[in-house]
Amino acid sequence: MATVKIRNIILGEGLPKIAVPNVGKTKAEIITNAKEIVAASPDLMEWRIDYYTEGIEDNEQLVATAQQLRELVGELPILVTFRTKNEGGVCDLAESAYLELLQTIITNRLGDAVDIELFHNEKQIVELVELAHKYNVVVIMSNHDFEKVPGQDVIEFRLNKMAQLGADVPKLACMPQTPQDVLTLLAATTNVHDQLANPLITMAMGDLGKVSRIAGQVFGSSLSFGAVGQTSAPGQLSIVDLRNAEKYLQMNS
Numbered sequence: 001m002a003t004v005k006i007r008n009i010i011l012g013e014g015l016p017k018i019a020v021p022n023v024g025k026t027k028a029e030i031i032t033n034a035k036e037i038v039a040a041s042p043d044l045m046e047w048r049i050d051y052y053t054e055g056i057e058d059n060e061q062l063v064a065t066a067q068q069l070r071e072l073v074g075e076l077p078i079l080v081t082f083r084t085k086n087e088g089g090v091c092d093l094a095e096s097a098y099l100e101l102l103q104t105i106i107t108n109r110l111g112d113a114v115d116i117e118l119f120h121n122e123k124q125i126v127e128l129v130e131l132a133h134k135y136n137v138v139v140i141m142s143n144h145d146f147e148k149v150p151g152q153d154v155i156e157f158r159l160n161k162m163a164q165l166g167a168d169v170p171k172l173a174c175m176p177q178t179p180q181d182v183l184t185l186l187a188a189t190t191n192v193h194d195q196l197a198n199p200l201i202t203m204a205m206g207d208l209g210k211v212s213r214i215a216g217q218v219f220g221s222s223l224s225f226g227a228v229g230q231t232s233a234p235g236q237l238s239i240v241d242l243r244n245a246e247k248y249l250q251m252n253s
Helices: 027-040 059-073 095-107 122-134 152-164 179-195 210-214 239-248
Strands: 004-006 009-011 017-022 044-048 078-081 113-117 138-145 169-174 201-204 223-227
Touching: 004 138, 017 027, 017 239, 027 044, 027 059, 044 059, 059 078, 059 095, 095 113, 095 122, 113 122, 122 138, 138 152, 152 169, 152 179, 169 179, 179 201, 179 210, 201 210, 201 223, 210 223, 210 239, 223 239
Parallel strands: 017 044, 017 223, 044 078, 078 113, 113 138, 138 169, 169 201
Antiparallel strands: 004 009
16 A cells, blocks of 8 residues: 655554644634644644635635634644534535635645535535645545434445546545444455555444544554544544554554
């Protein structure tokens, strides 16, 4: 499997890396959260700017906050994510505004990586991926289903589609209703991991899905999300619990 470097970490090598979400609603909260996240020593910080409503309405403020964050976190890689409301985010944004915001994130290099959701205008998504690569920003392309786990063929199709559109790292998260649903996601992850050169990120959410968050090395997921304080998704573990659990399941060969 090929690897992808995000600043100073390599996805697809060794244990799955751990990202911690920063869900601050104000600049002060974002900075306070960032200090706590740095102290927890994750591999990456995900800055969830859909929580930062005053920032996404003011590009200058958004850029200024990003610059302050970078000074504070040093070499810790930053993934910038605006999660749309349809996929579990907290802020409603028109399609055109979402795409413009992604362009702002990329051209101002607000982070080392950007999350781009799969289900938007395909032509514009491809253009954004190309723009991100021009600015040396890693693209994590994502899809989230908070109601169900799609069929295995659907999961595999979506992950492959993300790679075809130029994503560096395809990501899919979904909500299981039964243990079989979790097995469906894990089977799809393993199959696509064997087929694609890209590192993958997959997870089943909620209590049923916790096993998928800690067993990424076994099934082929390269990143998991752990919380410092407030979680950003159902079933998210604390960074301490996640790190310990991953070590218990580490494969040495």
